[in-house]
Amino acid sequence: MEMRVDTPRAVAGRSGYLPRERLAIWLLFLMNGFMVGSWAPKIPEFAERLNLSKGELGLMILVFGIGSLVMMPVAGMQIARLGGARVSKITAVLLLPSILALTFTQNIPAAAIALFLFGGFVGGMDVAMNANAVAVEQKMRRAIMSSCHAFWSLGGLIGAGVGGYLIGHFGTVVHAVVATVIVVVMLAVAWPIVHVDRPAKSSVDGSSRARLPLQPLPWLVGLMALFSMVPEGAVLDWSALYLMQDLGAPVSIAGLGFAAFSLTMAIMRFAGDLVRERLGAVLTLRLCTVTAIVGMLAASFAPDPIMVIIGFALCGIGISNMVPIAFSIAGNLPGMAPGVGLSIATTLGYSGILFAPSSIGFIAEYTGFSAVFAALPLLLLVVLALSGLARYADGHGEEPGVPHDL
Missing domain, CATH: 1.20.1250.20 (MFS general substrate transporter like domains)
Structure with a gap:
């Protein structure tokens, strides 16, 4: 009689516990939160470099929000076509140079474009990684969404804390480079283990279900x-x-x-x-x-x-x-x-x-x-x-x- 010995991976697959995929989605949320947190301590230097008044700075921060709100529905449409994993990776790669861009912009128009894109890629990645988290929940048959959002908050806290220290002791350029290296490492670790969710069946044939719905x-x-x-x-x-x-x-x-x-x-x-x-x-x-x-x-x-x-x-x-x-x-x-x-x-x-x-x-x-x-x-x-x-x-x-x- 042949004895079958299950590997830990096989047991994990049957039990619905997927630590690699869970680690990947946690890292994506941590990365996104870290990028937003890294921006917070840069704001005073950003305003001083561009000679912005409080009102002008408020408008610039509003540009960040508008970028997010514009890109979120766009990301939703692309997730319906490509899946949350692919859109998460694409937006994460596009997000990587944002802190560097915000550090080296020297005029208001360029800074506004950089902030719009920063907000857009943060928002687009947010939608995509939440979609991927839903797919991981479905695969694991257990809730993980709350802990994902907890890791986003943790990323924001780390980003702000590390950013404040680096800017205070080494300057904005060092901070931008170190922050970028950190998020590159996060993404590199997450990249090969992100759960590959599939596009919605109805969107493959170009169905209108990939568009914004009319139902309530x-x-x-x-x-x-x-x-x-x-x-x-x-x-x-x-x-x-x-x-x-x-x-x-x-x-x-x-x-x-x-x-x-x-x-x-x-x-x-x-x-x-x-x-x-x-x-x-x-x-x-x-x-x-x-x-x-x-x-x-x-x-x-x-x-x-x-x-x-x-x-x-x-x-x-x-x-x-x-x-x-x-x-x-x-x-x-x-x-x-x-x-x-x-x-x-x-x-x-x-x-x-x-x-x-x-x-x-x-x-x-x-x-x-x-x-x-x-x-x-x-x-x-x-x-x-x-x-x-x-x-x-x-x-x-x-x-x-x-x-x-x-």
């Missing part, structure tokens, strides 16, 4: 992503000012609101996949949304800075896994190429972070920040009302790309 389901998911990310942008841009102006907190305390929010969000994103495996995407999304609502209300009605910080920490716990689940939903919608659904979710979602904070500042000038933060849970209630759609994130529906009438 993907737009509802995009609305979920938008309403999940508007509160995140509000805490990012306005929590410190809220603590200082409305509650009289000193500068040393004011920054702790966003710090607490970021800390709990990062921790819960690393834990989010396990939570979602145990509870399912629907219940996880509902618990997260309710936690975010409670945290935001606590922060808005808190009588002192400490309670506000605790409220923002609770909000970080809640919001941490709302966006990853929304992206998993978008990549698993029935009858739709994953890249198309994800392009809608990412474009609408990130527009919340890019553009909503400016509206919040305008409104807060007349109402105060407390009233604004108290109103944001209304958006989260919409997410809660749509939370049943999270069943698609767990694969409770038809296979993506298979025609389905909505």
Whole structure:
């Protein structure tokens, strides 16, 4: 009788655990976050080199956001044709020289073009790597999206920390070269082990399913992503000012609101996949949304800075896994190429972070920040009302790309 001995790779394949593919997608998210984080400490030198006023710098940063929003739908169309793995690699390669380009531009038009392309390739890669993460989830039959987003946050933290140190001690040129070498190494390690996902069946023959859809389901998911990310942008841009102006907190305390929010969000994103495996995407999304609502209300009605910080920490716990689940939903919608659904979710979602904070500042000038933060849970209630759609994130529906009438 012949005895069959399975190799670890064979056992891994049958169990659905694919460490190589998981490592690859983590590295792609880490690389993307690292590039964005590396840009943050360059901004003061960038503004000084080009002699930009605060208003002009704001417009330049807006160019970055516009580049992202323009390229996200384009990337979605290409993912439908080529697959998330190929588009991830293409956009990653195009993204590699961005920090160098932003370091050596000497005039405003060139800098604006470099920023537009930087934002575009960051955004396009974001859609593609989320699509590839969905494919890895489907292959592994387990949730990984939250940890992917946790690695993006970790990349941003490392990029900003390393960038600040290198710029302060060695200058911007050394920083740009070192940062580029680091991301080249990340991409080189990830390149041969990226999970090769296939284009949607319906897009191979040029079907209209690779185009932006008219049916409401993907737009509802995009609305979920938008309403999940508007509160995140509000805490990012306005929590410190809220603590200082409305509650009289000193500068040393004011920054702790966003710090607490970021800390709990990062921790819960690393834990989010396990939570979602145990509870399912629907219940996880509902618990997260309710936690975010409670945290935001606590922060808005808190009588002192400490309670506000605790409220923002609770909000970080809640919001941490709302966006990853929304992206998993978008990549698993029935009858739709994953890249198309994800392009809608990412474009609408990130527009919340890019553009909503400016509206919040305008409104807060007349109402105060407390009233604004108290109103944001209304958006989260919409997410809660749509939370049943999270069943698609767990694969409770038809296979993506298979025609389905909505």
